[in-house]
Amino acid sequence: MTLADARTLEALDFAAVRERVVAATRTNRGTSYARELVPGTDFEAIRREQRRTEAVRSLVAGADFRVMPAIETAPLTEAAQLGRTLAPPDLRAVGDAIAAAAAAHRAVHEHDDLSEVVRSYASLRELGRGILDAIDERGSVLDRASPALGRIRRSLAQAQADARDRLGSMLSSAKYAKAIQDRIVTIRNGRFVIPIKAEFAGSVPSIVHDTSSSGQTLFVEPLAALEANNRVRTLQIEEEREVARILEAFSREVGTHAVQIDANVEMLAQIDLLAAKAELAVRGECIVPELCDESLLAIERGRHPLLGERAVPQSLQVDETTRLLVVSGPNMGGKTVALKMAGLFVVMAYCGMQLPASDVRVGRFERVIADIGDEQSLVENASTFSAHLARTREMLDGANARTLVIVDEIGGGTEPSAGAALAIAMLERLLERGTRAVVSTHSVELKLFAHATPSVANASVRFDPNTFAPTFELDVGTPGQSLAFPLATRMGIDAQIVARAHSLLEGRERDYEAALAELALRSSELRDERTRLEAERRDASGELQRLKRDRDALETERRRFATRAEERLQQGLRDFVRELGGRKVTRSQTKLLDATIAAMRRDLGIGAEPAAPSQATSFHPGDRVRILSLNQDGVVAEDWDDRLLVSIGSMKAMVERSDVARIGAVEKRPQRSAPAAQARMSAAQRSSAELDVRGKRYSEAEPLVERWIDDALLAGNSPLRLIHGKGTGMLGRGLQEYLRANSAVKSFRYGTEEEGSTGVTLIELKT
Template sequence: MRHLLDEHTFSVLEFSKIKKQVKENMNTATGELIAETIKPKTDLEQILIAQRETTEMREIILYEGTPPFTRLEDISNEIKKSAVKGAILDTIKVLKILKVLKTLRLIKKFLLKTEKKYPLIKERAEKIETFTELEEKITQCIGEDGIILDRASPDLKKIRREIIKEEQTIKNKLETIIRSSQFSTIIQEPIITIRQNRYVIPIKQERRIKFPGIVHDKSDSGATLFVEPIEIVELNNTLRQLIKDEEREILIILQKLTALIGEKAPEINDSVLILGKIDFIYARAVLANNMKAVEPKLNQNGFVNLIQARHPLLKNSVVPINIRLGKDFDILLITGPNTGGKTVTLKTVGILTLMAQCGLHIPAAEGSEIAVFKKIFCDIGDEQSIEQNLSTFSSHMKYIVQILSWTDSNSLILLDELGAGTDPTEGAALGMAVLDFLRKKKSKVIATTHHDTLKTYAYLTEGVNNARVEFDEKTLKPTFQISIGLPGKSCAFIIARSLGLAPEVILRAQSFLSQEKIKADSLIEKIEQDKKLIEKEKDLIKITREESFEIKDRLKKELNKTEEDKNEIILRAYQEAEKILKETQNRAEKIIEKMNKKRTINTPSKDYLLKEMQVINQEIKDEIVKIKPPVCVQPACRANGAGRRTGREEELIKNQNIRIGDYVLIKNLNKKGIVLSIESEKCKVQVDNMKMLVPVLNIEKIDMPYETTKNIIKKKNTITKELINRDNLYLTKMKTFKNNIFLRRFRVEEARLILEKYLDDAYLLGVSPVYVIHGKGKGILREEVKKLLDRTPNIKSFRSGDASEGGMGVTVVYFKN
């Protein structure tokens, strides 16, 4: 049986090499075991989850950094042993377990601090159990070098102090003997050494009889004996007993640690398994990054659409292929010359399907889509078996028989050189029969062949399509591109000629071809020429369409600019008219002021003159109204939402000719004011130092009082000077302002004050985004920056920088409009 989990499919498609690449990126022994036993899934929901997990891990690596994995050995045997009552693990094995416990804690902490957009990875991380108390207990008892520490127990500490004291007593006594003149001629060398775990001194062999003690060793030459003086025998005995007490206490400590580990054995095993699964996801993500792979779209409809797909095991420059299946046709028949890439195409489709169903991203372009198949069958390569006495044809037939008995509509079948290895006519007939059977079963099939009869079958049969591998007849080399819709030529004569076969032999061979074969080749050649012509026409149409869009956009921009220019001209004309009005009013005021000083005008004449001036002002204002731009042209109008009036209010404003800047009387208050803005039903009016919204029905337009005009002119002059000063300050700041700020050299308190001032300036100057450079370090300053940004009202959003912007060492800040 050749179904999805069949080892033959894995072997032919070389899936073990993909697993090897995954394992090369793993850190845990458990993860490697998971990768080794991976099998493609057939449940769409499970595959989607696995694919999304790979994507989330790739995003974590890109935006959050690499998880703190370290190389972890298998601790399953140690954990199993620890659960046995009275078992003792040595320090090396305990430290191996400690390393795993630390990694569990660090990985969980790292993954849980990431943002909420990684829910699947976080869900796995939350299931990891940490063992802080057990870590602390092991660390308290065992040093990094594997030595049991004095603090492991009070008894151990006491014993070791006694050992040190006893050793010092022994050394003092031996020093006394060495320095004694009595033994100066007996001692070979004035040093203290150890033999058989007992302190001794080197004695000359010929003087042995004059030095009482126990001989424990001698030199290779025999000239030196290592003797334990009789005076320190008891001291050495005491020391040996203390050392045994130390060893016994160490065993007690290790037994207790082993028991503590054994109590947590089930939880440790579960957490290590979860860590292995996360490590497997991490390895898939790293492999995807190395392959520049993408998350494929998935479906259960048997539709395959691979865009710029590359075989993951091919190195150097790989020519990507485009291939589709399962929508317009269920069977694709690929033809073309040998070494043109037909078999590689079959293997690419097969291996990418297996990868996708294992949760691996595929080396292809965005938008590539793969179907989830329940079964995958492969009959690729030379299946000749000497052991079973099967020829190539017989071996192929054996597999095809099994395929036909097990295939269904959820099957993907890859057949290489269909109908080969036997009589061409009979082989082609068998090939057509096999394809017809699979077509009725609605299986999805990609097959390769050299038989012309099968090409004709593909042309004439619904649901079957031809494809070919391209061959450049000028360079006599395959291009490895796939063209769907056309059959390929074997190019045997062209290749033979390039290899040096005599022309007369080639001509003679061509004469043996049937007329049907020649006509078929000529037809294919004409179809190719027509296709190239159509492709050129399509390219021309595409270019023309793009040019038409460009012209349309350009005309639209020019029209908008013309409208803007028109509005700008009207606005400038109105502003010029207002300027004339103000200058006329100023001149009139100066004349009156001059006449007042000279007192040449009596009061009645003065009143008459004022009336005349008001008439002149009104005439000028009427002239301005004629050229005044529409409400929507003026900035004040746009800012205050004019243009939404309806009904009686619209009619009233129109009849009174009320506009922004006119003076009005508020009827119910008998107060005068100036119109600041016109809403749908109300006007905003400035009355003395107050601004109020007044219904349109409650206002009446009046002429501007002389004194008010004078005060407004003075006030406007003052405001104009302030605006000029403010604009100068703004321009100066904009020239020197930078869109990034460095905080790395400052303490947290200093950085907070500097950043607050910087953010205020950036907001007021309208600079967005800005880049806050705080460095990576331990993340303290970064967290403080995030806290400040969270409570700053003018901030729209912020994020960590991407790889090109500085990664975790930079925070990018966006302001509200």
Template sequence: MKGKSLNTLEYFKIQERLKTKAESNLGKKIVDDLMPMKDYIKIESAQDETKESLNMVLKRGNPPLGGINDIKDNVIRANKGGILYPGILLKIGDSLRASRKLKTFINSDKGDRDSSYPIIEGYIYSLALNKNLEEEIENAIISEEEISDNASPTLRNIRRQMEVKNSSIRNKLNSIINSSKNQSILQDSIITIRNDRYVVPVKRENRSTFKGLVHDQSASGATLFVEPIAIVNLNNELKELKIDEQKEIEKILKRLSEEVALVSEELIENQNILAKLDFIFAKGKLALDMNAIKPILNNKGEISLKKARHPLIPDKEVVANDIYLGEDFHSLIITGPNTGGKTVTLKTVGLLTLMVQAGLHIPCSIGSKIAVFKNVFSDIGDEQSIEQNLSTFSSHMTNIVNIIENIEENSLVLFDELGAGTDPTEGAALAMSILDYLHDKNVKTIATTHYSELKLYAISTEGVENASVEFDVETLSPTYKLLIGIPGKSNAFEISKRLGLNDIIINKSKEILSKENIEFEDVLSQIEKDRKTSEINKERSEREKKEIEKLRNELEIKQEKIDRIRKDALRNAKIEARDILENAKSQANDIIKELRNISTDIEKEKNKQIQDAKNKLKSNLDKVSDGLSENILGKTNKKPPKNLKPGDSIKLLSLNQIATVVTEPDKDGNLTVQAGIMKINVNVNNIEKAVDEVSEKTEERTRGMIKTKSKRVKTELDLRGKNLEEAMLDVDKYLDDVYMSGLNQVTIIHGKGTGVLREGIKKQLKNHKLIDSYRIGKYGEGGTGVTVVNLK
């Protein structure tokens, strides 16, 4: 594609808009290099990428694309034996974290189980994970300037020694500055640092009476900053520890850099994949913003855009149009008044074509078709060149000559005001010759014009079609609606008349026009009237059709309701008939039973059977009672329970049943208990007190949970990389876990940054019910990047 056409059709504005959707600089760089393609297969693949990302964003939300950094050069440096700085290692850790989060995102269900994203899934599954290196970097490095105590046991030990040494020095200095003997010698009772050594401010005139090394003086010279001789050795020891600390930090950074070098190829490949994914999702987000769709591609030069909208015109202002070309005709001649939307139509077709061939979705309705062209040429706008001393006509013609010289089959050419800027007769003739030339080469062409000759040319030439942009003469304003198949009418006389031009002048103008021109304009006027009448009739027909459809649907609903009522009535009648029949049968049976009961012999026999059944039942109950007594007395308790009271829970040993004491034991140990609905007499030797198993289990579970918490909970909580709301939720849960585990002191790592996270956590801790006190970390603990919390 020629750069001139890309600029004229405003492709680069779309490119800039796409850049705003990319999350990383790497993704934005891919957008910068994005150009329309010519290969059909590559374009189809790029369109599928955009479609997958759009569907995924719609169904799952935006993917986690934070932490994509350009780490390639630093990884190569580590591979060559270089030591990486903490800030670079943090970026590498972020890159690994981004890869892991994307894999988690793609594996999450989120109600999208049936969807398939083969292209995006292929990229994400190709990402290499390294959780160990990610966690090592996270645990070792707090910020670009600070290494964590957890980086190594040696570093932790050195910093503890430094803390002890600092404390000793300060205690010694505090005794010096608070001594009444030194009050008159010192300028002020403070401790400060000069040349990385602890000093106190001494008045110049007292220098000889205060033993120590001078490291600095005030601007006025009245104050000397002296290192007391008593702490010189302590300062020296502290200095040595700081050197040891720096050496250990260098070892840690070297070790981490060596680990990065071992996976350098994987990290570089991850970076390329992450950048590509950022770019693909940027395309999906842009499509979502534009309410865009994937068109149907073809290699036949066919364009059929449904409800096409120019992507750079605001939604509230843009007019959607149906634009088609390449099936029944290859050239489209658009006529109509200035500012009526002719140029916008040209740019819409050209820009949407470029967007499609760049792999972007376009703002159209579903079912739109668009061709893949080898080239898109355009001659749009007034390109008069003062420097080259070219007129408007010459400038346009220079551009047209360049187009014709480079034209090839399966190209799209867009002309704005073809043949304008010269004598109308010659310009029209030249324009028709150019259109004929392109038409013979089967080049798809759209041209705008004011020439009536071109309207007639389109009517009389096979493969060429007229189109116009609608103009409302009543309001003297364009509607921007494109009408294909209808040539545009100039409306000059009607517009002039409505603006107040004298009728004499208008009539004289009509007389000057040739008879053929007047007749042609009259034909166009009649066509326009017929079109509007046809549209009114079509709208009325559509409206009536919708009303008929609505009435038909209502009738179907009513018919269904009637059928349902009829079926329900029939079913209810059958049920009622069955109930009547059952009642009749029941009554007949009752009458027969009564007749049978009249017989005396049968009555006597029945009484005898009843008495026999009662005797048999009593015998069975006696057996059960004897068996129950034997079972209860079968098991005894060597240590019978004492002090039993009504309401106490006991366990029947033989029945293994929990019961409740009803009466206290008598002198022989007999008592009454209730088990369910039965009251039973038992002896204290056959029972034992019941244990509250629910309470025991609850206590056991609670002890187990606390024991588990105490093993799992850490003494540090790292909040770096989280926003304030997430951090506060994590702190609240962490403090509960810490309190349950029995820890007395913990450290919250929030980093230095802007201080927003530190202040937010400080406010949260201030009124927390579990907190006894808190403070900012000391030197060696993490400084202002951490907060140390003491629990109650």
């Protein structure tokens, strides 16, 4: 079942759209399918076709896919099935079709939306390659078609050369100089001959094969060349037989695989049709229409597909809220273009084609029927009005909520008031049935009907209020006004005539037209203001986005700087701790250091990372803790309620409780009189002169090595032995780079063969 009848498709100029699809196809069968393209009503099939078109478009848009030309192979495969031998050009055409189908399958088979299209495909690679290797594009059977043919043709070439040489020697012989007409070797009846003068026929022992038109020249085969010519002819017969054998063999193969060849060409034709639609979509900057279950048509900035760059974008919508749209305005203003675009968009969408618009929603329709233009029949003596009435009857018959009606100049062709009344009655019937319709009119009564009736809306084509030239844009919600009087004045009609005509209008109609003119002027001013405000909004939005980008860039740079500063500060603190060694640090010096660090953090904009809640509710002297802000381990010396005095090596620091986390079991509490000595003892207990990090990644090994060196410093262990293994050498090299940057390391080296070679690094610390 088709969506639209032939008269509707003709009224919408769908044939011109279809011809563009035809022109974009490259296979004979694909072209046939394009010529038969009509909109169906199976909504799921339409959705599937839209997905397929989009899938192929992704290939076409990338310029890496193009359907190869192919003729219709069905007559050839049928002939081969009947046992007929195909001519070389026909076999070549079959081979080209096989290759084209294979190329198309390679390009699209991975797309899920095309799986049904390629399901019937099966590779005929050997047959296709065999034909293309044996027969060239001109339909000539090549020497490589078979080993025997190659040998025969080489022998034939040699035999022909021998025959030419034999005749050439006769042409240059003084014995036959007087008899020779021209010193050329030519061919007659497939045999090499020479031209001699007719009067010397008896002087040259030969066989006559032809004469010139004048009879003065004989083309003869000298008996001396008879054997050579016989050899040539024998080889030519062998060549013909071998070529015939090759063609028969290929024809049998084509007949055997006829069904699969046809299936592959069918797949190719479907892809060809999809590619043609996709190519038009790319060329026309089209979009995939949104297919909805409701009965609606919503077009945002749609462009008539046949107008190309001349098309002015138009927007319109018919749905449950606005079932009928009444378009009015002056002639040549774009009303008919808008109506045809609306109908074409539905028809094209239902043919699986994409649409030139910013956004399109197309609902589920069972029927589209259009009445556009004059349809007179001189044979049936039917007037324009009668033709419109007949079409109106067809529209009303069976119209329902799944019908889209498009009528140009509804109620036209008869006395205006009667035509308007008939049009209103027709629209009321369509409203009762829930039908969607887009109609055009000049009638004031219809404009008033649209204004006063729920679910009906006015629309008008815009025009320049100064020049009265149409802009071809559509204003939904505003009825169009007549420009008869302004245009008459502009065209030079006498002002008194125009004034008299104006006075003849009824008061109600005159007031209506005046109100429309005022409304049109105000609408134009509002559009200009809206355009200006929209431009300002875009400019402001762009400036806001730029400021946000600048702010984000500055924030990113600040964080990057703060991170680097934090890293340097922590490294400096670690170096400071190591350099203090066994020096005695007073409480006042510790407080001064805390204040200095806090001031540096504030100046650099470094906020301390949120501290994880301490796992301990209380701390005791001797507890091993980590100072979070410094990433440094230490031992609690004293608990001062909200702050802790922590020993870091032989330095003591006053830190907030929230900045401390316990990292080990509570150690035996040291005597308050010797906290530094106790800390060294704890470090000595933890420290070892050897650390094995084999099997670890660098990110895992580096913090272990750092802590190991810190403990060794506190315990006074040096030298140290770091075991990292050989492996790829990356772990060892990475750790040595770390050691090179560590200010506590005096020197390091790989071990000797006895010490472990490159799998071990020996380290000496500064004392």
